[in-house]
Each structure stands twice: as structure tokens, then as C-alpha cells.
Amino acid sequence: MFQFIFRRLSLVIPTFLGITLLTFTLIRLIPGDPIEVMAGERGVSAERHALLSAQLGFDKPLYVQYFRYVGGVLQGDLGNSLITKEPVMKEFLTLFPATVELTICAAIFAILIGLPAGIFAAVKRGTILDHSVMTFSLTGYSMPIFWWALLLMLVFSVTLGWTPVSGRIDVVYWIDDVTGFMLIDTLLSDEAGSFTSAVSHLILPSIVLGTIPMAVIARMTRSSMLEVLSEDYIRTARAKGIAPWRVIIIHALRNALIPVITVIGLQVGILLSGAILTETVFAWPGIGKWLIESIGRRDYPVVQGGILIVACIIIIVNLLVDITYGIVNPRIRHSR
Amino acid sequence: MTISTDTSTSANSLTAPAPMTPMQEFWHYFSSNKGAVAGLVVIALICFMAIFADIVAPHSPSDQYRDALLLPPAWLEGGNWSFVLGTDDVGRDILSRLIHGSRLSISVGIVAVTASLIVGILLGLIAGYFKGVIDTIIMRFVDIMLAMPSLLLAIAIVAILGPSIVNAALAISIVSLPHYVRLTRAATMAEMSRDYVTSSRVIGAGPLRLMFICILPNCLAPLIVQATLGFSSAILDMAALGFLGLGAQPPTPEWGSMLADALQFVQRAWWVVTFPGLMILITVLAFNLMGDGLRDALDPKLKQ
Numbered sequence A: 001m002f003q004f005i006f007r008r009l010s011l012v013i014p015t016f017l018g019i020t021l022l023t024f025t026l027i028r029l030i031p032g033d034p035i036e037v038m039a040g041e042r043g044v045s046a047e048r049h050a051l052l053s054a055q056l057g058f059d060k061p062l063y064v065q066y067f068r069y070v071g072g073v074l075q076g077d078l079g080n081s082l083i084t085k086e087p088v089m090k091e092f093l094t095l096f097p098a099t100v101e102l103t104i105c106a107a108i109f110a111i112l113i114g115l116p117a118g119i120f121a122a123v124k125r126g127t128i129l130d131h132s133v134m135t136f137s138l139t140g141y142s143m144p145i146f147w148w149a150l151l152l153m154l155v156f157s158v159t160l161g162w163t164p165v166s167g168r169i170d171v172v173y174w175i176d177d178v179t180g181f182m183l184i185d186t187l188l189s190d191e192a193g194s195f196t197s198a199v200s201h202l203i204l205p206s207i208v209l210g211t212i213p214m215a216v217i218a219r220m221t222r223s224s225m226l227e228v229l230s231e232d233y234i235r236t237a238r239a240k241g242i243a244p245w246r247v248i249i250i251h252a253l254r255n256a257l258i259p260v261i262t263v264i265g266l267q268v269g270i271l272l273s274g275a276i277l278t279e280t281v282f283a284w285p286g287i288g289k290w291l292i293e294s295i296g297r298r299d300y301p302v303v304q305g306g307i308l309i310v311a312c313i314i315i316i317v318n319l320l321v322d323i324t325y326g327i328v329n330p331r332i333r334h335s336r
Numbered sequence B: 001m002t003i004s005t006d007t008s009t010s011a012n013s014l015t016a017p018a019p020m021t022p023m024q025e026f027w028h029y030f031s032s033n034k035g036a037v038a039g040l041v042v043i044a045l046i047c048f049m050a051i052f053a054d055i056v057a058p059h060s061p062s063d064q065y066r067d068a069l070l071l072p073p074a075w076l077e078g079g080n081w082s083f084v085l086g087t088d089d090v091g092r093d094i095l096s097r098l099i100h101g102s103r104l105s106i107s108v109g110i111v112a113v114t115a116s117l118i119v120g121i122l123l124g125l126i127a128g129y130f131k132g133v134i135d136t137i138i139m140r141f142v143d144i145m146l147a148m149p150s151l152l153l154a155i156a157i158v159a160i161l162g163p164s165i166v167n168a169a170l171a172i173s174i175v176s177l178p179h180y181v182r183l184t185r186a187a188t189m190a191e192m193s194r195d196y197v198t199s200s201r202v203i204g205a206g207p208l209r210l211m212f213i214c215i216l217p218n219c220l221a222p223l224i225v226q227a228t229l230g231f232s233s234a235i236l237d238m239a240a241l242g243f244l245g246l247g248a249q250p251p252t253p254e255w256g257s258m259l260a261d262a263l264q265f266v267q268r269a270w271w272v273v274t275f276p277g278l279m280i281l282i283t284v285l286a287f288n289l290m291g292d293g294l295r296d297a298l299d300p301k302l303k304q
Helices: A002-028 A034-042 A046-056 A062-074 A088-123 A128-141 A145-159 A182-188 A194-229 A232-239 A244-282 A287-296 A300-328 A330-334 B002-014 B022-031 B034-051 B094-130 B132-147 B150-161 B165-192 B195-203 B207-243 B255-265 B270-298
Strands: none
Touching (some): A002 A062, A002 A300, A002 B132, A002 B150, A034 A046, A088 A128, A088 A182, A088 A194, A088 A244, A088 A287, A128 A194, A128 B270, A145 A194, A145 A244, A145 B207, A145 B255, A145 B270, A182 A194, A194 A244, A232 A244, A244 B150, A244 B207, A287 A300, A287 B150, A300 B132, A300 B150, B022 B034, B022 B270, B034 B094, B034 B270, B094 B132, B094 B207, B094 B255, B094 B270, B132 B165, B150 B165, B150 B207, B195 B207, B207 B255, B207 B270, B255 B270
16 A cells, blocks of 8 residues: 555655646746836846846846756745745635635535436436436536636626625625635624525535536436446345345445446535636635736746646546545556 | 359349448447437538628627617517527617527537647647657646536636637647547547558558558547537537627627627527527537437447
8 A cells, every 4th residue: 555655655755846847937938028027018227137047146147047946946935026025825825715615615506406417317317307407417527617707607607696696795895804804703793694695605606616517426326327337246136135225325325426426526626726717706805816917917837836726736636536446446546 | 144143033033132431330320319410400401601790690690770779579569570590789680690699609619629639639649659758748738628517618718818719729638638638639649550551561561651642531530529519519618708708899790799799688688598598408418418329320339
């Protein structure tokens, strides 16, 4: 087991180095001199240029610059934002909980709907129920989620007035930032109605962000269930006279879930990149909106740092999924 | 003489019906999938629209009718049949803009898929054929790209190169590269151990001939499927970039950027928001349906 984890861990290091190399190169691909870009319209004098260049290490050879960069990254130093002058890491940490909260709610939505839909479709294979689940999931899979967000907003916020249009909470509430998770913070605070407000702000963004993962989970659950349901041991269980629901839930689902869990883990990338679009539409103050705004402001250290962190999160989650998969399924663990 | 003719006729009457050519067999399986055929029809319609946009569209996509701002679709009260799907905030005909937008989406799809297909096949063939160090380097590179969500990587590339259609198309072709490399490499490795490859090698075929003439044609099936699905993600990513203001710039009639322009009119004019998105959804859905159908028809192993 340890050997498996170790082998899997050792594969992560080159990927991590590759990503740092990528973000390091990206920032140097910007046309023009980095210091002039930082200085913006005003420009800098020759002496100040030389000073800044020495300060930021741009006068060193490229490989030295790269090692410095990686060294900084490993210590959590991602540079400072050009606009706010705050460390990128600090800005990231204040905004990250909002994205995590949204992503978790979206994932819960996707699993709660996608999993049962996939199971039903497999059990009722070939019926109208199966066909409609598959049609819906293919539509969800093809959905431009930024449009889906606008459409839901149009119906539920503008026309029906059931949910708020944007943000995390009504402006009338002032919630102390304890954990950064609005749902927990509002529960901790004694302001009446703030929790309901936070929940109502979360509903539409979670549905929008969860739509594509939901479709993927439903499709995967269906095909995995179909495979398991055709196994001999299911026929045996049925022949023994076990109740049909018990065969499906206890006997089939447990084995069918293994590939589904992997697929759920792989949705983290889709969720995080979908968060960029969802947060932009709903004005959700998370890292997606932060990244897009930084691109607009040409705040390159933030763009560089943000992309690096998101990529690292995805690598770590994929690693955890792989290891869990190895624990659940010994065949993976022992294969080379 | 007579006996021999007799045997030949009796032999003829006994033979099975002529086997289907690969093309007929493909069509037989493909056409049995109704969704796939529907997807094909929709794609054909959209391509027709894109090619003949100038003739099909009732108005020019950039003409501004100042007396018809934010006009609702024709079937609603206040609508006008010369603007079937209504007009936007500066009085441009939405239908005409959608029709011209299909031209952009389809051509970006073609460019992005072709570019990543060519480079992906090359890298995949090299990795699969030579193995060893080259393979490790290429596949590490592919793994790094796969660790990033495609939209994020595309955003990063466009952020650096500057927002424009060309850069967006370039970014989309780069991010879809890993899938083609992986598929080609896997297929190449599977084919390499086949007898026909060994015999060509024994006859004296060089690496180029082996790679492109012997192996490549036998790896095409999964690549065709991936290319079709690649079309749908290229169109979706292009629209997302356009929506974020990183793709086509206004006043170009691109579906995603049309949506971004319409954001401020969500409350007043639902049609400005609804139709461009519907167009994206229909197009992407059509490509996904056809991709699924192609996979079923080309890959007998997946047939249930």
C-alpha cells in the first residue's frame, strides 16, 4: 500500500515542476518588458528600471529566475498584486472559501440528482424513463453554463422573484468573517434571517455549476450499473429471492460505485473552471471572478499565482482520488 | 462445359448476400441511431447557414435600425416580421447576427480541430512509435496539460496573448491537443505489435512509411470520434471565452460575446439573452449526438 502511495506521489513531482515551468513561461511570454508592463501607462526612468530589475531578479539568468520562483512558490510566496500590492497568497486565501462553498454545494447537487437518475435509468433500461434521463444528461453535458445561469436568473430571479440575482448575502446583513464559509458564519452570528439569505443566494449558482457534473455522473452511473447488473452474482441474488430493491442497492450499487467515485473526483477540474463562469455571472466573490478581473486589469502576478494554485488543487484532488481508488480496489494497487 | 456452368450457378445460388462495404456497414449502424442522424441533419443545416450566411440572413449583421431598438420577436406584441427574433439594444437583427455567428463558430471549430488533430497525431505517432525517452517527455508534457482544466488553460493563454478570435482559436487548439496525443499513442502502440506492421518492417519499410501509411489509417476510428466531440468543446470554449470578453470582440457577431453584450438587458429583453445561448446549446448538442453515434458505429466493442 505504502509502495503504491509512494509511486503515485513520485509522479506528482514532475507534474508540479512542469506546471511551475508553464506559469513561469507564460508570464514571460507577455509582449514587452515586464517592468514596463508593471509600470503601465506612466512608464519608468532608466535608473528606476535598473533598480526594479535588480529587486525583482530580472537581471539574473533565466534558470536562476526559475529556481527563485519555484523556491518562492514552495514557501507560499506568489508575489504581490500589481494593483492592491497585497501578497497574491493572502488575496487567494480570503476569496477561496467562497469558491469552496459554491463548489461543494454544486457537487452535492450534482451527486444528489445525478446518482439516483443514473440508477433509475439503468434499472428501467430501454423505457421512456431511461431515454429521458439520457436526453436530459446529454443536454446538460452540452450546456453553455453561462447561458444557463442567465436563463435561470431570468426565470427565478427576474420573473418569479424567488431568488436574489447576485452576491453571497443581502447587503442588510453584516456577517463576521469567522470561517469564510457564509453558511457557517451566518449560523454562528445571531442575525435573524441571515442564514436563509445565504442559502437563497447559493441555490442558483450551485445548480448552474452542478449541471455538467450532474450529467456526467448520471451517464457514468447508468453505464456502470448496467455492467454490474448483467453479472452472474446479480442473477444468483435474484434467483435466491432477494427483494429487487435490495439487489440493486446492496448488491449492485456498491460495485457500480467504484468507477463513479473516480468520475466524481475528476469533476473537480470541471467545477473549478466552471466556477470562473458561474462566479462572473452571479457576481460571486470567489477566485474565478478574481482571476477574470485580474486578467482585465493586467495584474499578471495574480493571474500567474491563481492559475498555479488552481492547477495544484486539481493535482492534489486527483492524487487523493487515485489513492482512494487504490484502497477500494486492490487490482489497481498491485498493477504496474 | 455444361457441367461447369451448372456448378458455378449452384455455387452462386448458395453464396450469402454480398458483404457490405465498410462504408455501407458504417452507415447501417450509424443510421440506426436516431439521435446521431438528427445531430447530422442539424450540423448540415448549420453548415449551410454558415456558408450562405449572406444570402440566408435577412439583414446585415452590423446594420443598426435606430427606429427598432430592443424589438421583441415577431410573434409577440410589438414584434415585426422583418425582425423575426427581435433586435438588440442598437437595433441589429438578432436572427441575422446568429446566422453570421454560425460562420464564426464553425470556422473556429474547423481551424481548432484541424490544428490540434495534425499536431496531436504527429506527437502521438512519434511517442507511440519510438517509445523510450521521447515518449516519456511527450507524455509528461501531456499530463501537465491535462492537470489544468481546458478553459483555465485557454484563459491563461488568451490572457497573455491578448483577446482576439485568432488567439482564442489558438488557445482552444492547444488545450485540446492532449486528447489526440493520448489516443494516437495508445492506438499506435496497439498496432505496433500486429503482424502486418512487423511484415512491412521486414520488407524494409522505413519509419515514416510505417507510421503514416501502415499504422495511421488503422488508428483513425477513435480519432474521428474525438474530433467530432472536439468540435463541440471548441464551440463551447469559444463561446465561453467570448462571453468573458477574451474571444471575439464586439461588434463581431459571435454567440458568446452576443450574450455578454446582452447581460445588462436580462431584465428588459429576454430574447437578446435567450437566442444566442439556445444556438450554442443546439450546435453543441448536435455535435455530441453525432459523436456518440460515430463511436457506436465505428467501435464495435462498445456496441451494446
